[in-house]
Amino acid sequence: MWYFISPKVVFGEDALDYLSEVKGKRALVVTDKVVRELAAERVAEKLREAGLDIEFYDEVEAEPSTSSVARGLEVARRLQPDLIVAVGGGSCIDTAKAIWALYENPELSIEDIAPLAELKLREKARLIAVPTTSGTGSEATWAAVITDPAEHRKMELAHHELVPDIAVVDPSLAKTMPPKLTAATGMDVLAHAIEAYVSQWANDFTDGLALKAIELVFRYLPRAYRSPDDMEAREKMHNAATIAGLAFSNSMIGVAHALAHSIGGLFKIPHGEAVGMCLPYTIEYDLPEAEDRLEQIAHHLRLSYTSRREAGLKLADEARRLLSEMGLPATLAERGVAESELEENMDKLVRLAMSSGGTTINPRIPSEEDYRKLFRYIYEGRRVDF
Ligand SMILES: [Zn+2]
Known part of the structure; x- marks a missing residue:
């Protein structure tokens, strides 16, 4: 027995408009400072049109470390979002996945996010991924790569439940890539x-x-x-x-x-x-x-x-x-x-x-x-x- 797991994929021109119809109360938008200016504000605007309150966590680093996750997790625990929206390249989406998993499972630590773990996801929030680079495919995958800075080691986190609920693949967001x-x-x-x-x-x-x-x-x-x-x-x-x-x-x-x-x-x-x-x-x-x-x-x-x-x-x-x-x-x-x-x-x-x-x-x-x-x-x- 085998599974094929996929998010709902919204793609093509104006795909972003889909976000003005999502259901929810509070969204945590996970991004970095550059992408916030280039794209995440546009995403937030659509979410506001859908009636959601927005808070940004915009401190994701490139090749994100465990501390990027820990700081975002604090924001999530305080805000109690019912929607987590990752906007950016693989770094932002992977960080959002880890924040999401730990927000839903307070008893776990980051090393516990492994294929055979008991992860209970989607009891508190759903995850939407909005890629702004055309690369990692993280919007469609069950993996997240987070760096352990003490060891200079890339941890390959993976769990089938980590696949985002929705991937919004709007090409207008990719055109700012140098x-x-x-x-x-x-x-x-x-x-x-x-x-x-x-x-x-x-x-x-x-x-x-x-x-x-x-x-x-x-x-x-x-x-x-x-x-x-x-x-x-x-x-x-x-x-x-x-x-x-x-x-x-x-x-x-x-x-x-x-x-x-x-x-x-x-x-x-x-x-x-x-x-x-x-x-x-x-x-x-x-x-x-x-x-x-x-x-x-x-x-x-x-x-x-x-x-x-x-x-x-x-x-x-x-x-x-x-x-x-x-x-x-x-x-x-x-x-x-x-x-x-x-x-x-x-x-x-x-x-x-x-x-x-x-x-x-x-x-x-x-x-x-x-x-x-x-x-x-x-x-x-x-x-x-x-
Ligand atoms: Zn890769």
């Missing part, structure tokens, strides 16, 4: 979709979503990067992010995310940039166990190749081409990490990657030695040959 953010978040979408498609838990319900998201990224991400006002490209990428989120939330992410969470936490590299950097190497690494699936992606993209192996390698090249077209780093060295820094942190990097959820569901399960090699290859920019 090109570098468009590029990095777009690579995250690609990684979600490819990892969902090759995952051991890939299934008939997620395959079509993953392939569609991959197709949309290759077609529209370069356009959205080059021409920020290209609203067709913005809308397609905004949809692709949620579609890829639905795919990986119902199958799983893999080794690119395990590697990226490790290097992101330790070297402070934003998630999309880290995962985009790792992706070509993990496609090559997965090839021995996922030739069929990777060839199907290459076929869907109409790449030309003469063997399955070549199809996979071409797909990795296409991911590298996207990175270079958009000026994103393809190696840790290029990103400014010193070799000594990598070696000093190697044991910790490997330990964190081994404990990531993506490790065991990936089509090829890495050993500690594999991870050591992968980190070095990503540092140097070597093609994976093992």
Whole structure:
């Protein structure tokens, strides 16, 4: 028995208008200071039209830490909202999920938010997610990534009840993303979709979503990067992010995310940039166990190749081409990490990657030695040959 879990997805032009009809008394809007100006005030206006009282918690940090959650939780406990509305990128939505879970379950601590926990959600509030970046797909997923600052460790919180009730996917909110953010978040979408498609838990319900998201990224991400006002490209990428989120939330992410969470936490590299950097190497690494699936992606993209192996390698090249077209780093060295820094942190990097959820569901399960090699290859920019 298996489940496909999805929020109600409101999408397309004017999707935000949906919020003027939601039911509720008090809404806590979880956002950051920049997004508050750019988008969250617009969201709040719609909620006021629906008759709700609004309070903002606008102190979410990028790559949010446990203290971002704790401060927001205090606001929630005082306000007692019946609606939590996350407005922003993955950082804001993930923070809102954690606040929500702890607000509903005062006896739990953040480490307790795990797949098999008894979470009682929706007894006090519902969660609406309004993404303003086209990337993490968090509006559609049951995961939240929160950094433990003491350990420089990214905690992967997950529970099927954490899927928001409603995702409002309005492309007008994505058009303020600067090109570098468009590029990095777009690579995250690609990684979600490819990892969902090759995952051991890939299934008939997620395959079509993953392939569609991959197709949309290759077609529209370069356009959205080059021409920020290209609203067709913005809308397609905004949809692709949620579609890829639905795919990986119902199958799983893999080794690119395990590697990226490790290097992101330790070297402070934003998630999309880290995962985009790792992706070509993990496609090559997965090839021995996922030739069929990777060839199907290459076929869907109409790449030309003469063997399955070549199809996979071409797909990795296409991911590298996207990175270079958009000026994103393809190696840790290029990103400014010193070799000594990598070696000093190697044991910790490997330990964190081994404990990531993506490790065991990936089509090829890495050993500690594999991870050591992968980190070095990503540092140097070597093609994976093992
Ligand atoms: Zn991601």
